[in-house]
Amino acid sequence: MPYRVDGHELIGRRIRRQRLRLGMTQVDLAIAVRRTQSWVSKVERGAIELDRTGLINVIAAALHCHPNILLERPYVGDVRENQWQVAAASILRELRRYDLTPAFEGAPRSSGDQWRDVKRLHRLRDAAANVAILQTLPDFLRESLALADRSSGREREEAFAIYAVACKFAHTAAHALGHPELIAMTCERAAWAAQSSGDPSLPAVADWMRVWDMWATADWESSVRLSDKALASVQSGYDAGDPSALRVWGSLQLRAAVSCARNGEVDEAETRLGYAQEASRRVGTGDGRGPVFDRHSLTFSAGNVQIHRVSVALEAGDQARALQLNDRADPELVAALPKSRQGHHAMDLSRAWLWAGDRAKALEELERAERLAPQLVRNHPIARATLRRIVYGERNALRQRLRTMSDRFHLDDQGVFR
Template identity: 30%
Template sequence: MDELPIGRRVAYWRGRRKMSQQVFADRLGKSKSWVDKVERGVRRLDKFSVVYEIADVLQIDVQLLLGKDVERRPETQNCIDQVEVEEIRAALERYDQMSAFFHPVPVAPPLTEMRKAVSHAWLTYQHAKYGVLARKLPQLLRDAQAADSAHASGEEARDAAHLLGQVYQIASSALRKVGEHELSWLAADRSIAVSQRAGDQLLAGMASHRVGMALLSLGRIRSALEVNVNIANRIAPMTSEAATPERLSVYGLLLLTGAMAAARIGDSATVRDLVCGAEQAAGALGGDYNYYWTSFGPTNVELHRAAAAVELGDGGKAIETHNRIDPESFAAMLPERRAHHFLDIARGYTQLGDVEKASEMLLEGDRLAPAEIRCRPLAHEVISDVLRRTRGTPPAPIAELAEQMGVGV
């Protein structure tokens, strides 16, 4: 990448962001012809202000456009930067080390150590420490792949496959947060195959959930809906004996993800049916738990009910749902879930035109889990919307947050 002309770099990152030339041009306030000429090298980019604007639209560090090493700034140390994304990509691309057929099996850490490392990675993700996670993920992927290759059969082989399947899911979730949807889909898809070798239907169900989330982010909404609903139907507990807490949790989360896909296409009837099904599963579960890292339970159902209302454009219903959530149960949720909810409710308030309350929600989310607000492209869109709708000078706290996020006031 370093040796490419800047126009080619612009084209590369535009492609990575799944933007057409027209969409990219619209966001820059330029013509499609201007973008085409820049990317072909016919028009020079000789103004730094324009280069910085392009980097902002592409959500990358300007140094990457200039072909220089990225300087990691302290204020973004808990986000996943493009250098770390490329390191994760490189770990996912090591096909030669995924099988002993192609490469001597590297020395793998003991499975007891791997279990601790994977558990810590899940907690790091669920506490929205994305920068910390990103710096550990490449090595964790390599270690998990090595452990999977080192154990050919028996119980240890299933354990190693189970751990690798989890690491792929962690990578998928983290990559989706920062807009790397294709990589997120790849990691989730890998997890499905590995989960089959692990012999764990519920792990495969969670892998399907990650695939559905990646497809949803890629705009493949009907595919996301079908994946989640079809797999939910296959693992639905048909008897009281089958209704284990783990199965109820995975089943319920698949229904909730399906509801989010249905909301994206405006199918309110399907949203209602799927959320009701998840509500029944949560009732049978009897509380909020974190089986299979789902954070599933009655409170998470309400969080998804509010999020689905936002996707349907009904900010009022989202706010009503938010206001009736039990504060004590909400406070017990993990930071990523709560901050994500505050972001959803901020979107709901912007739909109602209440930028003051939307700002409050963004600031609440930032206090709770800064990376969930500062690192996500969606949050950048929301705070940009808040700034556009604010009359006069925005309040100091929201202006400061916007500056730290790199969003122009």
């Protein structure tokens, strides 16, 4: 019998509770998620560990709830670990005041000065310092909105762009920490501010955020349609070689690739990855003007395409291909990625090795992920599920080895394993 997690960790128990609330049978749920009743039964009993985000989202959609209900997120820690929720509440307060006169004393700084603060947020995001991001944002959102309220022309447009990008930082941190209300509201406010930003690519970035949110409802087809709508809006900039449009276009193709893979459209996912690869080539080529500030904080690159290829292979359930793709990847391109992206990639590799039956390498990659981005990994439901599977696998393997040895020593006659 497999080892089971404690009640507060057992996703199967929460699935069963939500199913019974809706009056659904195991057969009903099995039909909805295209599995067997036996499989649903094993999930609810804890005999199967769910370690695929797409599958968890499909189950949540069938049960008409947010995935965080099943994952019991946000996770409850000690007093220090819970302080980020204070910052999240302050951000929500500012976002609700978006169409009121900002409560800001004194004169707001210029857009140039505020963009310099955005660079600091980039560094925090790259380090996956999500708590620090949330703690920084309440005052920053208030000041950028005050600048928009008190300025005109290009300065006003830049203030709205800063506000939208700040919402994107909050959106990323909220996803990492598991705060669905903050996720939804930051996405809405980013779309609102983008329309007044004068930035032709920023509305597409807001759609890029919405695609991420759509995954929670397992609406893969709508996710692709929204990606294509956003792609069309930046197509002219992409064709002209605008650096920002190239990054947004490539990032949207990666979003579409994951959506297609989760919908079982592996060939289309590969096509999208090919488009993204071409976009990354064009970004890398440049035009001789030097590096361009990534104001949208998308960090799109050839390395990002490489790790998405691995992720898409895992979404298709092909861990062997995922590991092969990783072997063929350029390690320098991956190493150039922010620690947050490298941490995600290491989590993917951990799952791939675990599915391939190598728990030692799976643990090695999970440890590497934690070193790279500790806040991200310790709060990530897939990392936690992967670690549980490693732990239980080791326990079962050790128990079997001890049982075999005890048979040779005739210890079983003494009821050691009863």
